[in-house]
Amino acid sequence: MRAENGQVVLEIVDNGRGFDPEGKSHGGMGLANMRERAAALGGQLELTSAAGKGTRVAVRMDNTGAAAP
Numbered sequence: 747m748r749a750e751n752g753q754v755v756l757e758i759v760d761n762g763r764g765f766d767p768e769g770k771s772h773g774g775m776g777l778a779n780m781r782e783r784a785a786a787l788g789g790q791l792e793l794t795s796a797a798g799k800g801t802r803v804a805v806r807m808d809n810t811g812a813a814a815p
Contacts (some may be wrong), residue, residue: 761800767793780805780813 747756757759765775778805784791791806 749809750806752809753806755804755806757802757804759800759802764795764797764799764801766797767795 747754749755777791781791784807786806787807789805792804792806793802794803
């Protein structure tokens with residue numbers, strides 16, 4: 747977690763198998779739920795992944811100092 751250009755950024759990175767984020771879903775709701783929760787807090791989910799290259803998931807939101815609902 748870090749502050750960056752007036753935003754709070756929570757980032758998780760791994761060097762695992764990775765996947766195609768545009769590929770077919772296997773019925774899970776995990777990524778959709780993460781996007782919805784980030785949006786509900788006024789943030790944005792960023793996802794970068796590729797087969798064999800690992801995955802990066804980040805949530806960015808303005809650092810307004812407001813408490814989460």
